[in-house]
Amino acid sequence: MMTASNQCLDCAVRETAVCGGGEADELAALSQIGRRRALAAGQVLTWAGDANLLCASVVAGILKVTASTSNGREQIVGLLFAGDFVGQPFSEDSTMTVTALVESDLCIYPRERFERVLGNAPGLERELLRRTMRSLNDARERMLTLGQRGAQERVAGFLSDLIDRAGCGASNKNVTIDVPVSRGDMADFLGLTIETVSRQLTRLKALNAVALSRGGRTVLVKDRMILAALANPD
């Protein structure tokens, strides 16, 4: 379809998303099945337990992938940013809920059709394998945090990771970072409560490692080294 193809060529994540891993003809096949969808903040893309009908690429925004216990406790098992892949090909049912944290744009692929395209697109399949491997590694590193680290290490580590994500380069002092999620989501991500997260942040403030503003959503990191030391004590 011409419009879809045109969308791909000037897509914001043309290079960074999974589509970038394929040859021209593979991209063309993908473009046939992709459809744009916008999600409002808080809107759910897929529910755990529902039939697994969708895969997607994040074009813009931030989403969370969550798992929940039967008594309603929630763990954020992954955050998705522009360029990230969403979904579980080759699985009949989805066990995770995917929710937009801010207004987001996706490029949606029906799962079964996506799988068929994958079969004829070795470049895409390779790229998806690489990404899944990286996600698995991330998940395992986070299991270390959730199983073994204390509250202070978790919060300091979270901020350090945010800095790395932003790619602020060499500067180690006075880096301003934007916390893209609420305290509640931060707590669910780190396996803590809102109160504990808040307390640890004020503790970092007291240690002169950070300064907060914009209602705690903007963090001025006065010294990355202090933060790194608190995230990884000996």
Next chain:
Amino acid sequence: MMTASNQCLDCAVRETAVCGGGEADELAALSQIGRRRALAAGQVLTWAGDANLLCASVVAGILKVTASTSNGREQIVGLLFAGDFVGQPFSEDSTMTVTALVESDLCIYPRERFERVLGNAPGLERELLRRTMRSLNDARERMLTLGQRGAQERVAGFLSDLIDRAGCGASNKNVTIDVPVSRGDMADFLGLTIETVSRQLTRLKALNAVALSRGGRTVLVKDRMILAALANPD
């Protein structure tokens, strides 16, 4: 090489390992690069931080994949059984340590050669992608446990999972399961201490849900339903 090929044909995990996903010619290519290696209990296959030189299939035995903090705390992020795939293709460095928990047999593939074989073996690559997706899902479900569940839920859930693994079918009462790991490994797996694991097991005993023998390594599950209820309270 004829011997390697012969090894594959009568390999114990011929059907269940990643090799089973490919066509005959794909298997032949794999057999060229696979070499058997035996590991003693406690022996390390690969260290976190070393160059990433190996992938492998588990032929027999049990291995653990661990991540560690700088101050020496360890988290078991995965257990590997016969048929499971080991390693991280397409990554230059390995971030996890892999250790044999009992005497084990592996079929080792040099990483770069394995990657080259994958490029010409779509069936294998597909199978590896499926497995990696499953592992990612497992890791995420475990993040829920590590982040949100209490000690009792973790231990009861661990035993329930062991029963599922063993595939004891329909019988819900008086199932005997073999705990394949020490209390210490169980603790590292669950993000608890040895003492807490032990206490929770005696608690299960007091609740008449299980009986222990062989120094705590054999568990007679008197009622799976009680266990499931304790693992998933409301």
Next chain:
DNA sequence: CGGGATGTTGATGGCAGTCAAGCTCGGTGG
């Protein structure tokens, strides 16, 4: 301004970690 959502601070308690002692079991050697 005013009101609701979000974030912070405080008081308290419980669950799991720590430290320390005893127990069990399997293996070894006299």
Next chain:
DNA sequence: CCACCGAGCTTGACTGCCATCAACATCCCG
């Protein structure tokens, strides 16, 4: 065959961290 030994497991006393409950502050948006 039994006494001994050591590793792994259990139990106990105590501590400390983080969750919980509750009040207050701040921000944002109309």
